[in-house]
Amino acid sequence: MTNQDLLQRSHAAVWHPCTQMKWHETFPIIPIRRGEGTWLLDYDGHRYLDGVSSWWVNLFGHLNPRIVAALQDQLGQLEHVMLAGFTHEPVVRLSERLSALTQHRLGHCFYGSDGASATEMALKMSAHFWRNQGEPGKAGFIALANSYHGETLGALGVTDVPLFREAYASLIRNSVVLPSPDSRLGPQAARQSLDALQRHLERHHGETAALIVEPLVQAAAGMVFHDAAFLREAYQLCQAYRVHLIADEIAVGFGRTGTFFAHEQAGFTPDFLCLSKGITGGFLPLSVVMTTDVIYQAFYDDRITRGFLHSHSYTGNALACRAALAVLDIFEEDRVIAANAARQAQFAVMTAPLEQHFGIRNFRRRGMIWAFEVDCDRADFAHAFHRAALQHQLLLRPIGKTVYFMPPYTLTDAEFQHLVDATLASLSEVLA
Numbered sequence: 042m043t044n045q046d047l048l049q050r051s052h053a054a055v056w057h058p059c060t061q062m063k064w065h066e067t068f069p070i071i072p073i074r075r076g077e078g079t080w081l082l083d084y085d086g087h088r089y090l091d092g093v094s095s096w097w098v099n100l101f102g103h104l105n106p107r108i109v110a111a112l113q114d115q116l117g118q119l120e121h122v123m124l125a126g127f128t129h130e131p132v133v134r135l136s137e138r139l140s141a142l143t144q145h146r147l148g149h150c151f152y153g154s155d156g157a158s159a160t161e162m163a164l165k166m167s168a169h170f171w172r173n174q175g176e177p178g179k180a181g182f183i184a185l186a187n188s189y190h191g192e193t194l195g196a197l198g199v200t201d202v203p204l205f206r207e208a209y210a211s212l213i214r215n216s217v218v219l220p221s222p223d224s225r226l227g228p229q230a231a232r233q234s235l236d237a238l239q240r241h242l243e244r245h246h247g248e249t250a251a252l253i254v255e256p257l258v259q260a261a262a263g264m265v266f267h268d269a270a271f272l273r274e275a276y277q278l279c280q281a282y283r284v285h286l287i288a289d290e291i292a293v294g295f296g297r298t299g300t301f302f303a304h305e306q307a308g309f310t311p312d313f314l315c316l317s318k319g320i321t322g323g324f325l326p327l328s329v330v331m332t333t334d335v336i337y338q339a340f341y342d343d344r345i346t347r348g349f350l351h352s353h354s355y356t357g358n359a360l361a362c363r364a365a366l367a368v369l370d371i372f373e374e375d376r377v378i379a380a381n382a383a384r385q386a387q388f389a390v391m392t393a394p395l396e397q398h399f400g401i402r403n404f405r406r407r408g409m410i411w412a413f414e415v416d417c418d419r420a421d422f423a424h425a426f427h428r429a430a431l432q433h434q435l436l437l438r439p440i441g442k443t444v445y446f447m448p449p450y451t452l453t454d455a456e457f458q459h460l461v462d463a464t465l466a467s468l469s470e471v472l473a
């Protein structure tokens with residue numbers, strides 16, 4: 042097998058995501074033969090450092106041996122059983138351990154397979170809760186400007202990215218969109234967002250089920266940060282007006298922002314917590330919505346119509362749950378949160394040339410996310426940079442003019458240095 046062979050067949054038979062397929066006539070798809078830790082290897086002997094953890098899912102490197110071993114063991118026991126009327130050890134243990142990580146405040150776990158489904162489940166659960174409480178009018182949602190919560194139709198209703206919504210606008214149920222608390226715009230951005238939230242809740246709390254947020258980092262917006270204080274105040278407003286807060290930690294959970302869950306930094310527990318992506322270390326699709334006992338009890342009844350109705354064949358898949366358990370083991374055994382904090386200080390020395398670079402603005406870091414904007418007029422900047430970086434053995438996919446690093450936590454100092462050096466070299470070429 043060669044790169045050429047596989048890329049042609051892929052172009053013909055596979056419809057790739059987030060892609061205009063025609064562009065691949067001039068910019069070939071890259072066939073990956075093997076993953077090795079932080080690296081992806083193709084068929085022609087090239088390798089690429091996975092600087093974005095393959096769309097933010099891979100926490101501990103490709104083919105991590107501990108996750109592989111757990112899956113091999115699970116394959117000898119049970120691959121899957123329907124979760125309606127049945128249960129199994131991996132899903133029970135995972136639910137107990139996730140719950141313990143929230144100090145059992147979110148003690149009920151409902152599973153899906155992807156992030157967008159988790160968003161859908163949380164939205165449905167919130168509105169259905171109010172209906173069960175005798176308030177069916179509380180069915181509206183609030184989202185932040187530039188937010189991204191997935192691309193199924195329900196999730197697009199709370200996703201504020203025009204590119205993803207435009208063609209499907211007539212199919213989407215809109216939400217209220219508040220200004221983003223984007224910290225690049227100064228502290229007044231958070232204030233304006235909170236004032237808008239308060240004004241909206243004052244008038245519309247009777248029609249509002251929930252506010253959905255990406256805690257601390259609006260990732261797909263271009264790694265847009267906000268302070269924990271914003272989140273805390275938004276939560277307090279939601280509480281005061283009896284509106285749920287859905288924390289979508291699909292991208293930022295599992296240690297990405299420096300704490301295991303991002304909302305921990307704001308010192309509150311959301312009504313719903315959505316997790317996916319890193320949950321299986323990038324091995325298998327799995328998502329979960331965690332919620333409180335108060336919400337769970339509102340569904341607990343003799344009547345099926347008051348139960349939460351979201352039926353999905355692969356709910357709580359045993360293999361995926363087992364991979365997630367292996368991920369939690371690694372967090373504990375390797376004290377990953379503390380280890381990441383220590384390594385970030387070392388990495389700060391290496392990023393200095395980027396921070397001082399003439400073409401870069403807003404260099405920022407939160408936990409294991411680094412981002413900056415590039416001053417460049419080229420309309421094709423993201424594409425050109427992505428291409429240049431690949432030539433330097435690096436996989437990065439800028440969002441507009443924002444370049445970001447979201448590497449696996451296992452990358453070494455030398456690999457981080459490669460990330461910085463290849464970024465600098467790519468910038469020189471693209472800005473030349």
Ligand SMILES: Cc1ncc(COP(=O)(O)O)c(C=O)c1O
Nearest residue numbers: 155156157189190191255291292
């Ligand atoms: C915050 C957030 N929510 C939801 C999603 C959707 O997840 P998925 O791509 O698994 O549907 C994403 C994906 O990037 C995300 O970043």
